[in-house]
Amino acid sequence: MHTLxxxxxxxxxxxxxxxxxSQDLPSRKKIAVDDISFTAHSGEVFGLLxxxxxxxxTTMRMLATLISPDNGEVFYDGKSIKENPIEIKNHFAFxxxxxxxxxxxxxxxMFDYFAGLYxxxxxxxxxxxxxxxxxxxxxxxxxxxxxxxxxxMRQKVSLAVxxxxxxxxxxxxxxxxxxxxxxxxxxRDFILRMKEEGKCMIISTHLFDLVEKICDRAAMIxxxxxxxxxxxxxxxxxxxxxxxxxxxxxxxxxxxx
Amino acid sequence: MFRDISxxxxxxxxxxxxxxxxxxxxxxxxxAIMFMEGFLMSSMSDTNDKDTKHNAYYINAPQDLAAGLKxxxxxxxxxxxxxxxxxIKNKDAEIxxxxxEDFHIDLTGTNVSNIEIYYNSSNTESLKMQQKLxxxxxxxxxxxxxxxxxxxxxxxxxxxxYQVKNTIASxxxxxxxxxxxxxxxxxxxxxxxxxxxxxxxxxxxxxxxxRSSVAIGKAxxxxxAAGISAISAFAGLAYLMKTFQDMxxxxxxxxxxxxxxxxxxxVICVTFALVGLLLIISTIAKNSRTAQTLCAIPVMILFIGxxxxxxxxxxxxxxxFGFKNYLIPxxxxxxxxxxxxxxxxxxxxxxxTCVINIVFGILCLSFVSHxxxxxxxxxx
Numbered sequence: 001m002h003t004l005x006x007x008x009x010x011x012x013x014x015x016x017x018x019x020x021x022s023q024d025l026p027s028r029k030k031i032a033v034d035d036i037s038f039t040a041h042s043g044e045v046f047g048l049l050x051x052x053x054x055x056x057x058t059t060m061r062m063l064a065t066l067i068s069p070d071n072g073e074v075f076y077d078g079k080s081i082k083e084n085p086i087e088i089k090n091h092f093a094f095x096x097x098x099x100x101x102x103x104x105x106x107x108x109x110m111f112d113y114f115a116g117l118y119x120x121x122x123x124x125x126x127x128x129x130x131x132x133x134x135x136x137x138x139x140x141x142x143x144x145x146x147x148x149x150x151x152x153m154r155q156k157v158s159l160a161v162x163x164x165x166x167x168x169x170x171x172x173x174x175x176x177x178x179x180x181x182x183x184x185x186x187x188r189d190f191i192l193r194m195k196e197e198g199k200c201m202i203i204s205t206h207l208f209d210l211v212e213k214i215c216d217r218a219a220m221i222x223x224x225x226x227x228x229x230x231x232x233x234x235x236x237x238x239x240x241x242x243x244x245x246x247x248x249x250x251x252x253x254x255x256x257x
Numbered sequence: 258m259f260r261d262i263s264x265x266x267x268x269x270x271x272x273x274x275x276x277x278x279x280x281x282x283x284x285x286x287x288x289a290i291m292f293m294e295g296f297l298m299s300s301m302s303d304t305n306d307k308d309t310k311h312n313a314y315y316i317n318a319p320q321d322l323a324a325g326l327k328x329x330x331x332x333x334x335x336x337x338x339x340x341x342x343x344x345i346k347n348k349d350a351e352i353x354x355x356x357x358e359d360f361h362i363d364l365t366g367t368n369v370s371n372i373e374i375y376y377n378s379s380n381t382e383s384l385k386m387q388q389k390l391x392x393x394x395x396x397x398x399x400x401x402x403x404x405x406x407x408x409x410x411x412x413x414x415x416x417x418x419y420q421v422k423n424t425i426a427s428x429x430x431x432x433x434x435x436x437x438x439x440x441x442x443x444x445x446x447x448x449x450x451x452x453x454x455x456x457x458x459x460x461x462x463x464x465x466x467x468r469s470s471v472a473i474g475k476a477x478x479x480x481x482a483a484g485i486s487a488i489s490a491f492a493g494l495a496y497l498m499k500t501f502q503d504m505x506x507x508x509x510x511x512x513x514x515x516x517x518x519x520x521x522x523x524v525i526c527v528t529f530a531l532v533g534l535l536l537i538i539s540t541i542a543k544n545s546r547t548a549q550t551l552c553a554i555p556v557m558i559l560f561i562g563x564x565x566x567x568x569x570x571x572x573x574x575x576x577x578f579g580f581k582n583y584l585i586p587x588x589x590x591x592x593x594x595x596x597x598x599x600x601x602x603x604x605x606x607x608x609x610t611c612v613i614n615i616v617f618g619i620l621c622l623s624f625v626s627h628x629x630x631x632x633x634x635x636x637x
Contacts, residue, residue, distance in 0.1 A: 066459060102272070102452075109268075116260075
């Protein structure tokens with residue numbers, strides 16, 4: 001059983017003067033994430049919901065160590081990711097449509113490359129390739145350049161590549177963004193399969209139906225703050241998740257107003 | 258760390274080998290540019306001029322003058338004056354020189370003979386022949402006094418080959434460095450800026466690999482390609498130098514194998530420094546197009562600077578600067594290469610140049626590693 005804890009994460013960005021004027025902000029400092037804390041455990045799917053610009057992607061990027069928080073820390077089984085980045089990254093996978101594969105390479109090349117970067121031994125990498133390519137149906141286009149694959153095929157390759165090292169935590173930002181129905185279903189099935197294998201999935205999305213179908217717990221981010229964090233049944237209280245969150249969102253906006 | 262660097266390096270090298278365009282630019286282009294330079298120069302050269310048939314004629318030339326005219330390419334074929342003049346106008350003939358029937362040299366200046374020279378100034382070959390003829394006829398003009406007439410005395414106390422050497426030595430470094438960089442410009446600008454732009458770099462940065470390892474792996478791949486480019490350019494240089502020697506004929510200057518080895522060693526060191534600088538630009542640039550544009554700037558500065566050294570005024574400034582020239586990264590290689598080909602260099606100058614460039618390259622790579630640890634490397 002593993003635990004990931006995000007503790008008092010904050011992140012701000014400096015806008016250009018033009019951006020400040022267009023967003024009608026009093027200063028060039030924009031607080032993207034404001035003192036966020038949550039915990040996720042093995043064997044669950046934790047959802048991070050929120051409107052566009054709420055701070056979901058920034059939070060995910062901090063968890064994935066792409067960017068550093070201004071304040072706060074991320075802990076994996078009590079160990080700080082700031083102090084042990086290389087060791088802890090071995091337990092994480094980060095997947096988002098923002099992360100692309102090298103278009104000039106093939107699925108085979110990319111798998112081998114990332115197997116090297118994740119320090120997966122050659123024999124294990126070969127075994128994982130066989131399993132994952134079969135699971136995601138990548139065998140059929142393993143030697144085709146990424147540039148020639150459809151969005152759905154690229155997503156499958158990305159999924160296979162991202163879990164080469166059999167991570168404990170999979171951070172998934174907007175998992176079905178830009179995908180057709182079939183590909184979205186494949187991604188959903190992948191998430192549930194990972195959960196069955198005891199992994200923890202942290203997904204950020206603005207799609208309520210996806211959260212309803214796969215999440216065990218969810219938190220809502222509005223303007224960089226977590227306004228609610230609870231189990232799905234508690235959040236929904238017999239209603240649709242969308243209605244529940246809309247009410248919570250309006251209550252929060254009224255309080256701020 | 259070495260394993261991670263090796264993983265990144267192997268992947269980049271594989272990409273380079275698979276990319277035919279980059280391979281062409283690294284291996285073939287530098288040699289081709291130097292080769293074309295040599296080919297163009299040899300085709301413009303006058304060395305082979307004596308083998309070229311000229312449509313140049315004379316009428317009534319005295320026997321002793323006729324021999325001189327034939328030596329510079331005139332034909333002894335009998336021609337009609339008016340017909341020949343028309344041919345010259347139509348560029349079917351180059352030149353006609355007509356001596357009066359009673360041609361003589363008059364030392365008193367009271368009854369001088371007039372030689373008529375018909376040529377076409379819009380015809381380059383015609384102009385060349387006219388200049389050769391004028392030079393020949395100048396030697397025959399009566400002399401009031403002579404200057405440096407004794408052929409057994411060396412009046413010019415300087416190196417008689419200096420101008421020739423200076424021209425070669427000023428051109429070669431700029432050409433050499435430019436051709437090397439041309440070979441790797443696209444690669445160096447894309448290897449970081451391109452990956453950043455496509456978000457592939459983000460995918461690599463989330464792996465449990467030190468960011469500096471990623472930076473170093475990429476840098477080594479570019480340096481490998483640059484080394485191949487340098488070898489290709491150097492092979493082209495060998496052909497170019499041979500063409501220069503053939504072009505210059507009796508004025509040819511000869512360089513020893515040790516000169517070539519020294520130049521090659523200097524080339525490798527400056528390539529290291531240049532790659533470091535190009536990678537900084539690639540890391541800072543927002544996209545690969547900006548990176549390519551910016552990468553061309555330092556190369557052009559080096560190229561122009563190298564050519565300017567053939568200018569006496571600029572050369573005088575550099576001479577005043579003295580040993581400090583060797584302390585300026587990359588520029589020192591241009592300056593050193595020129596001096597290797599022109600006047601010779603000392604061990605201290607060679608060592609200083611190489612050390613400065615290697616240190617500069619290492620500093621650049623350190624800066625690239627530092628930039629990789631900055632959040633701005635992440636493409637938003």
